[in-house]
Amino acid sequence: MGKRILVVGAGGLIGSEAASALEASGHEIIRASRSTGEQVDLTDPTSIEALFARIGDVDAVVATTGVVPFKPLDELTLEDFRDGIADKALGQIGLVTIATPHVRDGGSFTLTSGVLSREPIETGAVASAANGALDSFAIAAAAGLPRGIRINTVSPSVIAEATGYHSSFPGFPQTPVSEAARAIVRSVDGVETGQVFSV
Numbered sequence: 001m002g003k004r005i006l007v008v009g010a011g012g013l014i015g016s017e018a019a020s021a022l023e024a025s026g027h028e029i030i031r032a033s034r035s036t037g038e039q040v041d042l043t044d045p046t047s048i049e050a051l052f053a054r055i056g057d058v059d060a061v062v063a064t065t066g067v068v069p070f071k072p073l074d075e076l077t078l079e080d081f082r083d084g085i086a087d088k089a090l091g092q093i094g095l096v097t098i099a100t101p102h103v104r105d106g107g108s109f110t111l112t113s114g115v116l117s118r119e120p121i122e123t124g125a126v127a128s129a130a131n132g133a134l135d136s137f138a139i140a141a142a143a144g145l146p147r148g149i150r151i152n153t154v155s156p157s158v159i160a161e162a163t164g165y166h167s168s169f170p171g172f173p174q175t176p177v178s179e180a181a182r183a184i185v186r187s188v189d190g191v192e193t194g195q196v197f198s199v
Contacts, residue, residue: 002026003107005188006055008095009064011036013159014112017181018062025185030055033065042091048098057102060188063092064112068130070123070168084126089133096141100149108150110187111138112180113196115157121168131155135196142194150193156180157199175199 005022009015010031023029031037038055041047042065066088069080092111103109116124117131138153145151158165160174183197 003059005060015064018184021181068126088130105147111153113155152187154183
C-alpha cells in the first residue's frame, strides 16, 4: 500500500528526482517548496504549521532544502554562518519538530545534508557546519522520536548534474542525482533509523 509523502524542496534537482522516484514506487506525493506546489518557508515556523493545516497527516516527510553561502573562511562573517545554518540546518530541524505530530505511527523523516560534513573544500565552512549539524541531529533524534517514527539523512557528494558547483569540488566523486534519489527511497521505504546514507 502506498504512503502519503511530503517532499519539501520538490522544485529542486534532488527533490524533484526523489519525488518522481517515490511516485514511481506507488506513493502519493505532496510536492512543496518556497515557490512551487504547496508553498512553505522552513525558516518560518508559522509557514510550516500552515502547511500541515492544509495537507493534514502524512506517512513520511522528505526535506531536500537549504541555501548556504560559499566563501573562503577569511571572508565569512558570523552573520553568514547564522544565515546558512538557519536556512539549511535549522530549517530542516524545525520541520521535524513541527511535523512530528502530523507523521503517522511508524512513519519517517529523511533529511538532506552533504559530503562537506566529512570532507572540506576551500569555500565550504558554512555548509560543513550545517551538514554536520543535520547528520548529528538525525542520529540523536532517532533515539527520541515517538511512535516508531524513523529519521535518516542522505549525504551526497557534489551532484553530477549540478555543473555550476563542480569547480568548487576538485577531484571529488560526483553523485548522479538518481543515486541521491535512490538513497531517499531507501530511507523512506526501508527500516533503518539514525543513519547517514553517504552517496
